[in-house]
Amino acid sequence: MRAVRYHDCGEVNVLRVEDCERPEPAHDEVLVEMRAASINPIDAILREQGAPRLPKTTGSDIAGVVAAAGADVDNHEEGDRVFATGLHVGRFGGGSFADFAVVPTDLLAPLPDGVDFEEGAAVALVGVTVWRAMVHHAHLEPGATAFIHGGNGGVGHVAVxxxxxxxxxxxxxxxxxxHDAVRGLGAAAVIDYTRDDLTEAAVEATGGADLVLDALPGTYFDTDVAVAGFGGDVSVLAGDEATLSDVPAARSKELDIHMMSMSNLATHPDAPDIGPILDRLGRLVAEDRLEVVIDRTYPLEDAAQAHRAIMEESFLGKIVLTP
Structure with missing residues (x-):
C-alpha cells in the first residue's frame, strides 16, 4: 500500500509517498481503507519538530470503510463506514495519509449514511476540539454568547x-x-481581526462573552480575558508562546481558563472518550445542523502541498486528501 511518511523532521520535502506493508489490526483495532483524510496544523508541526516515533505516517483524521477487525472487536465489521481521529499522537507510528490505517476502536465511530467521507474526515479532529472546548470544558448553554477567533479556519468555522x-x-x-461565509455558518457578527480596536469591538459585539475560544493564545490571550464576561470561560489550544500579562483582570472576573492539548486526547486516562463525541458530531452533520466546509481536495500524492497550505495559506474550512 501507499503511505505518506517522513523519516526525519524538516520542511515539506521530507515527506515521501512510500510502498509499505499493509498493517494488521491488533485485537482491539480495525483496519480502515482510507476514502478521505484531512490535514490539521498539528500534522505539519510534528513533521517540522519531530514525531516521537519515526518513521511516521502523517495525518490524524480518516474516514473510510472497515477492511478487517481485530479478534476482540464486536461493534464494527467489514464494510462498515467509519471515521476517526487521534492518529497523530505519540502512541502511533501510523497515520491517516495512507491507503490503509489501523485504528483503535475507542478513536472511531460509525459514519452516518448521507455524510460524505470527505465531510467525516474534515470534521473529525476539529469537531472533537470544539466539543471539548464548548461542552466538556465550558458547558456552553443555549442563549450564551461565544467569541471565536478565526471563524473561517478549521476549528473556527466548526465552532461557529x-x-x-x-x-x-x-x-x-x-x-x-x-465575513459573508462565516455569517452563513451562523455567526451573529463577524469582526475584522486586523482592527486596531479589536478588543473594544469584540466587547461591544458580545456584551462580555460567556465563552472565548482561542486557537492563537500567544497573540490574543490578554484580549480573551478582556472580552470574556464575569464568570466566563476561556478555552485555549495552548501554545508554547501563551502568556497572560493581566492576571488581576482574569482573577477579578473569576474566569475559568482551560488550557487544552489535543495531543493527549488518545493517551490521557481522564480525557473524554473520542468515539461517542464523533458519533454525536456525525449525527449533527447528517441532520444538516452542522456544516463542514471543504476548501479543496488533493490526491494522496500531493500531501506535501496540503502540508504547505495548512501553515502558509488562508482559506475557509478544511483541506482534504483522497486516494
Missing part, C-alpha cells in the same frame, strides 16, 4: 456552526473576504 446548533450566539473574527 456548533455554537449556533447549541442555541448559543457566536461572534467570530475573520478577514473581510470571509
Amino acid at each position: 456552526g456548533f455554537a449556533a446548533a447549541l442555541g448559543a450566539t457566536p461572534v467570530a473574527t475573520a478577514r473581510p473576504e470571509y
Whole structure:
C-alpha cells in the first residue's frame, strides 16, 4: 500500500509517498481503507519538530470503510463506514495519509449514511476540539454568547456552526473576504481581526462573552480575558508562546481558563472518550445542523502541498486528501 511518511523532521520535502506493508489490526483495532483524510496544523508541526516515533505516517483524521477487525472487536465489521481521529499522537507510528490505517476502536465511530467521507474526515479532529472546548470544558448553554477567533479556519468555522446548533450566539473574527461565509455558518457578527480596536469591538459585539475560544493564545490571550464576561470561560489550544500579562483582570472576573492539548486526547486516562463525541458530531452533520466546509481536495500524492497550505495559506474550512 501507499503511505505518506517522513523519516526525519524538516520542511515539506521530507515527506515521501512510500510502498509499505499493509498493517494488521491488533485485537482491539480495525483496519480502515482510507476514502478521505484531512490535514490539521498539528500534522505539519510534528513533521517540522519531530514525531516521537519515526518513521511516521502523517495525518490524524480518516474516514473510510472497515477492511478487517481485530479478534476482540464486536461493534464494527467489514464494510462498515467509519471515521476517526487521534492518529497523530505519540502512541502511533501510523497515520491517516495512507491507503490503509489501523485504528483503535475507542478513536472511531460509525459514519452516518448521507455524510460524505470527505465531510467525516474534515470534521473529525476539529469537531472533537470544539466539543471539548464548548461542552466538556465550558458547558456552553443555549442563549450564551461565544467569541471565536478565526471563524473561517478549521476549528473556527466548526465552532461557529456548533455554537449556533447549541442555541448559543457566536461572534467570530475573520478577514473581510470571509465575513459573508462565516455569517452563513451562523455567526451573529463577524469582526475584522486586523482592527486596531479589536478588543473594544469584540466587547461591544458580545456584551462580555460567556465563552472565548482561542486557537492563537500567544497573540490574543490578554484580549480573551478582556472580552470574556464575569464568570466566563476561556478555552485555549495552548501554545508554547501563551502568556497572560493581566492576571488581576482574569482573577477579578473569576474566569475559568482551560488550557487544552489535543495531543493527549488518545493517551490521557481522564480525557473524554473520542468515539461517542464523533458519533454525536456525525449525527449533527447528517441532520444538516452542522456544516463542514471543504476548501479543496488533493490526491494522496500531493500531501506535501496540503502540508504547505495548512501553515502558509488562508482559506475557509478544511483541506482534504483522497486516494
